[in-house]
Amino acid sequence: MRWLEKFRLSLMMLLRRRTATARLNDELEFHLQEQTAENIARGLSPSEARFAALRAFGNPTLVREEAISYWSWSWLEKFVRDVRYGARTLTRSPGFTLVAILVIALGIGATTSLFTIVRAVLLRQLPFRDPEKLVMVYEHFRVATEGDGFNVVSPADFRDWREKTHGFQDMAAWREYGFDLTGEHAELPEVVAAAGGSWNLFSVLGTPPALGRTFTPEEDVPEGRHVALLTWSLFQRRFGGDASVLGRQIRLDSTPYVIIGVLPRWFTYPDAHVQLWVPYASTFSAKDFDAHDMHQSHVVARLKPGVSAAAATSEVGALQYQIHLANPTKPVAEEARYRPTLEDVVRDVKTPLIVLLCAVMCMLLIACLNVSNLLVARGAARRKEVAVRSALGGGRLALIREQMTESLLICFAGGLIGVLLSIQATHWLASRWEDLPRAEAIHVDALVFVFALGLVFLTAVLAGLIPAISSTGSGVFAALQESSRSIGGSSSRAILRKTLLTVEIALTVALLVSAGLLFKTFLRLRTADLGCAMDHVLIMRYGLPEKQYDTREKVVAFHDSILERVKSLPGVRAAGLISTAPGDGWEGDDVFTIPEHPSSNFQLQYDALVRTVDPGYFTAMQIPLLQGRFFSDRERLTRDHYLVISKKFANQFFPGDNPIGKHISILRMDGNEPYEIIGVAGDTLWDVTEPTKATMYFPILSGIPDQTSEATIVVRTTGDPLGLSIPIQQQIATLDPALPVYDILTIDQIVGKTTASQSFSATLVLAFAALSLLLAAIGLYGVLSYLVTQRIREIGIRIALGARPGQVLQLVLLDGLRPVFIGLLVGLVAGAAAGALIRSILYGTSPLDPAVFAAMVGCLLITAVASCALPAIRAARMDPMLALRDE
Amino acid sequence: MGKPSDLVQGTLDLLILKTISLEPKHGWAIAKRIQQISNEVLQVQQGSLYPALHRLEQQGWIRARWSETESGRPAKFYALTATGRAQLEREKESWNRLSTAINLVVEGA
Numbered sequence: 001m002r003w004l005e006k007f008r009l010s011l012m013m014l015l016r017r018r019t020a021t022a023r024l025n026d027e028l029e030f031h032l033q034e035q036t037a038e039n040i041a042r043g044l045s046p047s048e049a050r051f052a053a054l055r056a057f058g059n060p061t062l063v064r065e066e067a068i069s070y071w072s073w074s075w076l077e078k079f080v081r082d083v084r085y086g087a088r089t090l091t092r093s094p095g096f097t098l099v100a101i102l103v104i105a106l107g108i109g110a111t112t113s114l115f116t117i118v119r120a121v122l123l124r125q126l127p128f129r130d131p132e133k134l135v136m137v138y139e140h141f142r143v144a145t146e147g148d149g150f151n152v153v154s155p156a157d158f159r160d161w162r163e164k165t166h167g168f169q170d171m172a173a174w175r176e177y178g179f180d181l182t183g184e185h186a187e188l189p190e191v192v193a194a195a196g197g198s199w200n201l202f203s204v205l206g207t208p209p210a211l212g213r214t215f216t217p218e219e220d221v222p223e224g225r226h227v228a229l230l231t232w233s234l235f236q237r238r239f240g241g242d243a244s245v246l247g248r249q250i251r252l253d254s255t256p257y258v259i260i261g262v263l264p265r266w267f268t269y270p271d272a273h274v275q276l277w278v279p280y281a282s283t284f285s286a287k288d289f290d291a292h293d294m295h296q297s298h299v300v301a302r303l304k305p306g307v308s309a310a311a312a313t314s315e316v317g318a319l320q321y322q323i324h325l326a327n328p329t330k331p332v333a334e335e336a337r338y339r340p341t342l343e344d345v346v347r348d349v350k351t352p353l354i355v356l357l358c359a360v361m362c363m364l365l366i367a368c369l370n371v372s373n374l375l376v377a378r379g380a381a382r383r384k385e386v387a388v389r390s391a392l393g394g395g396r397l398a399l400i401r402e403q404m405t406e407s408l409l410i411c412f413a414g415g416l417i418g419v420l421l422s423i424q425a426t427h428w429l430a431s432r433w434e435d436l437p438r439a440e441a442i443h444v445d446a447l448v449f450v451f452a453l454g455l456v457f458l459t460a461v462l463a464g465l466i467p468a469i470s471s472t473g474s475g476v477f478a479a480l481q482e483s484s485r486s487i488g489g490s491s492s493r494a495i496l497r498k499t500l501l502t503v504e505i506a507l508t509v510a511l512l513v514s515a516g517l518l519f520k521t522f523l524r525l526r527t528a529d530l531g532c533a534m535d536h537v538l539i540m541r542y543g544l545p546e547k548q549y550d551t552r553e554k555v556v557a558f559h560d561s562i563l564e565r566v567k568s569l570p571g572v573r574a575a576g577l578i579s580t581a582p583g584d585g586w587e588g589d590d591v592f593t594i595p596e597h598p599s600s601n602f603q604l605q606y607d608a609l610v611r612t613v614d615p616g617y618f619t620a621m622q623i624p625l626l627q628g629r630f631f632s633d634r635e636r637l638t639r640d641h642y643l644v645i646s647k648k649f650a651n652q653f654f655p656g657d658n659p660i661g662k663h664i665s666i667l668r669m670d671g672n673e674p675y676e677i678i679g680v681a682g683d684t685l686w687d688v689t690e691p692t693k694a695t696m697y698f699p700i701l702s703g704i705p706d707q708t709s710e711a712t713i714v715v716r717t718t719g720d721p722l723g724l725s726i727p728i729q730q731q732i733a734t735l736d737p738a739l740p741v742y743d744i745l746t747i748d749q750i751v752g753k754t755t756a757s758q759s760f761s762a763t764l765v766l767a768f769a770a771l772s773l774l775l776a777a778i779g780l781y782g783v784l785s786y787l788v789t790q791r792i793r794e795i796g797i798r799i800a801l802g803a804r805p806g807q808v809l810q811l812v813l814l815d816g817l818r819p820v821f822i823g824l825l826v827g828l829v830a831g832a833a834a835g836a837l838i839r840s841i842l843y844g845t846s847p848l849d850p851a852v853f854a855a856m857v858g859c860l861l862i863t864a865v866a867s868c869a870l871p872a873i874r875a876a877r878m879d880p881m882l883a884l885r886d887e
Numbered sequence: 888m889g890k891p892s893d894l895v896q897g898t899l900d901l902l903i904l905k906t907i908s909l910e911p912k913h914g915w916a917i918a919k920r921i922q923q924i925s926n927e928v929l930q931v932q933q934g935s936l937y938p939a940l941h942r943l944e945q946q947g948w949i950r951a952r953w954s955e956t957e958s959g960r961p962a963k964f965y966a967l968t969a970t971g972r973a974q975l976e977r978e979k980e981s982w983n984r985l986s987t988a989i990n991l992v993v994e995g996a
Binding site (some may be wrong): 009013024026027031035057059062063066067069070071702764 | 913932933934937938940941942944945946947953960961963964988
């Protein structure tokens with residue numbers, strides 16, 4: 001009842017405010033009339049009576065205002081009045097307003113976009129059941145020379161862990177895999193990225209299938225029943241979302257598989273590229289499934305209630321040490337390590353994303369300082385107005401509130417434009433950023449708007465508070481005493497502006513340095529030498545299904561004939577075959593021993609990349625021969641126990657020794673097999689962002705199914721390499737119409753693909769830094785112009801007394817450049833700190849790269865001098881007579 | 888009689904509520920009534936009366952209605968609401984406690 005009454009009252013006060021005000025006037029007038037009437041009754045004349053009543057009453061306006069102040073909504077009324085007043089002041093200087101709004105819009109828009117992405121990618125939990133209970137468990141080699149210490153797991157290790165330790169509720173495994181996918185009758189061939197998942201993977205993750213079922217333990221054995229799970233995207237794309245695909249057959253590498261289920265739409269683990277799942281064990285041969293030294297799997301474990309991940313992992317680690325001791329001659333890790341699943345998914349983008357977020361926040365802060373600076377300047381121009389209003393009884397709080405409203409208006413308009421920009425920008429960023437994990441989870445939602453609103457208020461306070469407080473402070477009445485003829489400007493105000501400017505410059509320098517380092521990294525990567533021909537080279541992959549190509553002869557026959565056909569195409573200068581082209585990834589490695597350097601135990605460092613090549617590969621890719629010879633046509637089929645090694649291999653394992661004629665020995669199916677080294681080739685990079693690694697090249701024309709059925713054709717062309725892709729594909733189709741080709745790329749594109757993320761973050765940070773530089777220049781120009789206006793009379797006197805233009809120029813320039821120098825020093829320190837923080841994503845440059853620092857300092861100084869020059873020149877050319885007459 | 892003493896702080900609400908507890912009154916009448924009953928000791932300043940009336944109204948303790956005075960002129964009459972009556976009781980009680988306490992100190996010892 002009571003609150004209903006209150007509600008009615010407050011509604012009435014809101015909607016019928018005008019009437020209420022009129023009524024209040026009536027009420028007070030009634031009182032006056034009563035008093036007047038009483039005074040007349042006492043014998044005063046009517047006019048005297050009225051005056052006496054007024055006297056007794058006091059100030060009616062004050063009474064009215066005070067009464068109104070108790071009404072509900074009076075805060076709203078005040079606010080509306082402030083907004084109206086603020087808007088009027090702002091429209092009086094549209095140039096300033098527009099610049100300020102745009103500056104804030106850019107800052108808020110960029111920050112909101114990055115926040116949206118960071119939240120979706122880094123902060124939001126994976127869409128699994130109790131995702132915080134999931135961890136990834138890895139093997140860890142004590143003497144690892146490369147990598148991050150999280151080594152992928154061998155199938156037999158995973159099986160032992162799951163059977164013999166009990167710290168986790170359950171453990172599941174998956175590995176990446178690839179298939180040639182065709183329809184039931186070998187139609188529509190395509191290469192799909194797939195994954196093998198253990199039967200319990202989906203229950204460990206807490207993902208029931210959208211249709212059908214997941215794998216059973218009986219299916220998850222080597223040579224088990226051939227079944228497959230489709231992801232939602234493949235289900236929609238290839239099967240049109242038709243639920244009757246359940247129970248139908250598809251062919252994977254020519255083997256029929258039965259579709260048993262479809263995963264839900266949101267399931268894009270481990271990434272969106274994986275198109276279908278098969279049982280984990282079915283991706284191994286029975287022998288490999290029992291191997292402790294074949295590392296390729298990822299293990300997901302769900303924590304048991306009350307058992308910490310560290311405790312459970314240490315139990316796994318203890319078991320792993322036993323396995324290590326039991327296999328002394330093989331690369332078996334000694335320990336186990338874990339990390340949260342979310343961290344595992346986002347580890348590659350975490351640092352770049354945080355760097356970007358910091359960069360945009362830096363930019364937003366600079367934007368705030370800039371607006372703040374502009375407001376201080378306006379505050380200076382309005383000093384007298386503020387002083388007069390304070391003298392007439394305007395409360396300081398009211399004046400501050402009014403100025404804050406102005407900055408709130410700017411920030412609100414800026415925020416509105418910013419959010420609109422950000423919706424576009426987020427979309428663009430998410431689609432442009434290749435390999436951004438969880439990109440599909442990025443969308444703008446209510447929380448993003450709340451964040452943007454928060455930013456608006458934060459920037460409004462940041463930008464508005466300092467100018468508002470400083471312009472209404474205790475010294476405000478001094479403005480009234482300041483004669484229009486006084487010489488010195490208000491120095492405290494200038495100091496405030498210079499301080500703001502110093503901070504702005506420091507932030508800009510830090511941002512510039514980071515951007516410079518990232519950009520240099522990117523340039524280094526783009527111009528990195530892979531160690532082979534990089535211009536006019538086309539690559540194209542194919543994989544021969546082991547079902548049809550089941551003998552050495554069949555594999556070699558295909559490789560031979562495709563090479564011959566490609567070489568005879570017009571426009572082809574040279575062609576070769578390799579398992580994986582330079583720059584295109586790790587592919588595979590193997591451990592070996594050197595019979596000439598016997599060692600009693602397994603040593604981890606005896607490990608090198610494995611490639612298979614045809615005799616013409618090195619010449620075709622212009623990789624130099626350093627010693628011995630390349631393969632010839634003689635090293636084929638079973639005469640295959642020869643290898644070519646890379647320069648790095650020779651230096652690492654045969655330092656100061658001639659490797660030619662020496663042997664390496666690799667554990668194969670039938671025991672150790674020796675291979676003779678016949679040549680040394682130049683180094684190539686397996687990834688443009690990584691150092692080179694010792695490499696062993698074996699003859700691809702051995703034709704061993706499985707080991708040589710994956711091949712990349714590399715073609716050096718005379719003209720546009722991509723123009724040859726169709727003719728080559730046609731040649732392959734003539735040989736085997738059901739064989740799909742994939743990864744048709746130029747070497748340039750491979751490098752571009754690997755460096756896409758670096759290029760992206762470098763470009764963005766550089767853009768932010770450039771914007772910040774522009775903002776700093778505007779700020780600097782603004783401050784200096786203001787200072788010159790303040791000192792116009794002083795400069796006029798100096799000129800009148802004989803100061804030369806050069807001296808005036810120097811005076812003004814130095815005044816403007818002092819904050820620049822201080823800011824520069826602070827900024828260099830901050831930049832060095834920022835460089836150290838982003839060290840992990842730098843390549844080919846150190847965090848203290850002198851060239852980058854020099855370039856960025858130069859860049860800033862030129863901008864600073866340019867923006868100071870205009871006001872300084874104007875001051876130097878000033879006509880003293882005009883200056884002295886200036887009011 | 889010296890200069891009319893200022894109202895003890897915080898007691899204006901109590902006086903207003905009490906004054907209109909019998910029948911609705913307009914502002915002028917409330918001021919007059921307080922003056923009369925207190926034998927001209929308590930002078931309510933108009934500057935505080937009207938803000939106080941509006942505050943009490945916003946708090947829902949009194950309700951205003953426009954009607955005619957005995958002389959037929961329209962005026963704003965304030966009446967006590969149910970919650971206002973409860974508030975009056977509370978204020979009275981606390982006033983009694985306070986004045987008793989002050990009396991004890993002043994008269995005793």
